[in-house]
Amino acid sequence: EDQVTQSPEALRLQEGESSSLNCSYTVSGLRGLFWYRQDPGKGPEFLFTLYSAGEEKEKERLKATLTKKESFLHITAPKPEDSATYLCAVLRDSNYQLIWGAGTKLIIKP
Amino acid sequence: SQTIHQWPATLVQPVGSPLSLECTVEGTSNPNLYWYRQAAGRGLQLLFYSVGIGQISSEVPQNLSASRPQDRQFILSSKKLLLSDSGFYLCAWSVLRQGRLANYGYTFGSGTRLTVV
Numbered sequence: 001e002d003q004v005t006q007s008p009e010a011l012r013l014q015e016g017e018s019s020s021l022n023c024s025y026t027v028s029g030l031r032g033l034f035w036y037r038q039d040p041g042k043g044p045e046f047l048f049t050l051y052s053a054g055e056e057k058e059k060e061r062l063k064a065t066l067t068k069k070e071s072f073l074h075i076t077a078p079k080p081e082d083s084a085t086y087l088c089a090v091l092r093d094s095n096y097q098l099i100w101g102a103g104t105k106l107i108i109k110p
Numbered sequence: 111s112q113t114i115h116q117w118p119a120t121l122v123q124p125v126g127s128p129l130s131l132e133c134t135v136e137g138t139s140n141p142n143l144y145w146y147r148q149a150a151g152r153g154l155q156l157l158f159y160s161v162g163i164g165q166i167s168s169e170v171p172q173n174l175s176a177s178r179p180q181d182r183q184f185i186l187s188s189k190k191l192l193l194s195d196s197g198f199y200l201c202a203w204s205v206l207r208q209g210r211l212a213n214y215g216y217t218f219g220s221g222t223r224l225t226v227v
Binding site: 105 | 220
């Protein structure tokens with residue numbers, strides 16, 4: 001069964017304390033892995049797409065990496081404004097639907 | 111540029127009342143359209159998706175229905191709301207580029223917070 005699992009469910013960090021969020025997946029025929037950020041009461045906003053193992057993407061304090069079984073979202077020296085829920089989704093080859101993880105709620109304390 | 115409009119932002123409805131949520135997309139043609147529900151602290155649950163006018167696929171048997179009367183309009187409805195219909199409803203769209211999902215994936219609306227009382 002196709003599945004996406006994100007860990008941890010919640011992560012509390014001090015401002016400047018770097019860490020990583022994990023997204024592990026089991027899906028046949030991966031066609032892409034997507035990271036989104038969701039602020040409370042808003043729709044998810046696109047961050048990155050990764051297509052093949054070894055690929056990396058960066059944006060400000062965020063860097064996403066991909067292996068054959070999982071993806072990591074590394075956050076370096078986070079700021080309070082990085083607090084949000086981070087969602088991971090994978091695209092399988094049989095259709096154009098995304099399979100979503102439950103998300104990691106990130107809280108950065110000043 | 112492409113934009114997506116979803117309304118209303120919040121809605122409080124009594125049990126047994128009807129529901130109509132509307133979503134419209136601008137700046138693109140023939141998009142794939144989606145309705146998701148998100149429970150508090152939970153992931154996204156796909157409710158319906160549509161690849162064209164009048165074409166609706168349901169993912170979860172439930173008290174809701176969807177319609178696509180125009181290319182860029184997607185409506186979520188219910189004849190009689192249940193308490194369990196409460197949640198955060200999100201509309202999204204996507205397009206295919208040369209047979210491949212565009213690299214930004216789905217674009218989401220701002221959501222509707224529905225509370226059934």
